[in-house]
Amino acid sequence: MATLEAEALRKSFGGIEAVRGVSFAVQPGEMLALIGPNGAGKSTCFNMLNGQLRPDAGRVRLAGRDITGLAPRQVWRLGVGRTFQVTATFGSMTVLENVQMALLSHHRRLGGLWTPVRRMDRAPAEALLARLGMAEQAGRPCGILAYGDLKRVELAVALANDPRLLLMDEPTAGMAPPERAALMALTASLARERNIAVLFTEHDMDVVFSHASRVLVLDRGTLIAEGAPAEVRANPRVRQVYLGSGAMQGGY
Known part of the structure; x- marks a missing residue:
């Protein structure tokens, strides 16, 4: 059974649809990266999963249990840990x-x-x-x-x-490159040891492609690609909207 299932999540702010029907699952022990340009809807997704925002539509399930709309403290009690872009x-x-x-x-x-x-x-x-x-x-x-x-x-x-699920919102932001690699290697090791499902957002593509088991790509609230790091890196649409032409020559 998947640790986390997001089903057709939607969220709008005024007339702007920040997340548009996003669905995915995270398995025990998996390191799943959620990437995309600024404004793609990554933080909005995280906040719906964590209970800080209630989806306009869709469902969030933790180990099969519907947790949609629960308060963050209730989600924490059920075994969801979170780190933030700015340390708290x-x-x-x-x-x-x-x-x-x-x-x-x-x-x-x-x-x-x-x-x-x-x-x-x-x-x-x-x-x-x-x-x-x-x-x-x-x-x-x-x-x-x-x-x-x-x-x-x-x-x-x-x-x-x-936790059975760990949500990490830009875990290496503000860190030096060696610190980034060490923190994510440690997180991956702990995920395997404790069978924790990890969902993380990140702008450092070295971190993403080195440590993610799978990668999801959001653009303007829509999931445009999903797969193994090599698949996603080679995806023409992902290169166009996020990675840039450097990915075609082997860069990130």
Whole structure:
């Protein structure tokens, strides 16, 4: 069974149809990339999947369950983690405390704020940070971290929910090329280990073609191509509307 199924999703803002009948599925352990030019509808799709926007039409199913229109907190409870284009962490709290907060939410133990964090077992958060190469940063406030490290913290927070589906909106934006490759290689490894379905948007085509199992291409709200990275890269329409003529000579 597919982890996520999007069926004929539509969303308009005023007279502008941002997403037009988009359908796709993401399988357990798969790294599925959703790409397209700015304004193609990628973020709108993500926001419908995550419950931040309600579709005008269509359905979203998680492991066969209809989650269309559920609030983001309800979607989180069902096992959907998300990272954002601009990192979302508590800047005054340490790396460890950010992950502990996510673990508390996962276990529904958020009665207050600081008291539960201080009392909970540190070991699960420390183990997760160690897996992400962030053990040495555990005691540092997020507000002083380098941007690449913040991206790893945000990934740790999403993984603390033990998700079956991970939504990553431009996960490598603002990172240096070596950091981008390392983060996505780590994500792919975790997806395989934990059988997590990953759907990500990305403008760095090196990242997409190196790490995606399959690629979806949106243009003006319409799904115009779907397939293996090599297929999509060779698709004439995709080259025309997004990749450019450089793809024909072997570039991205």
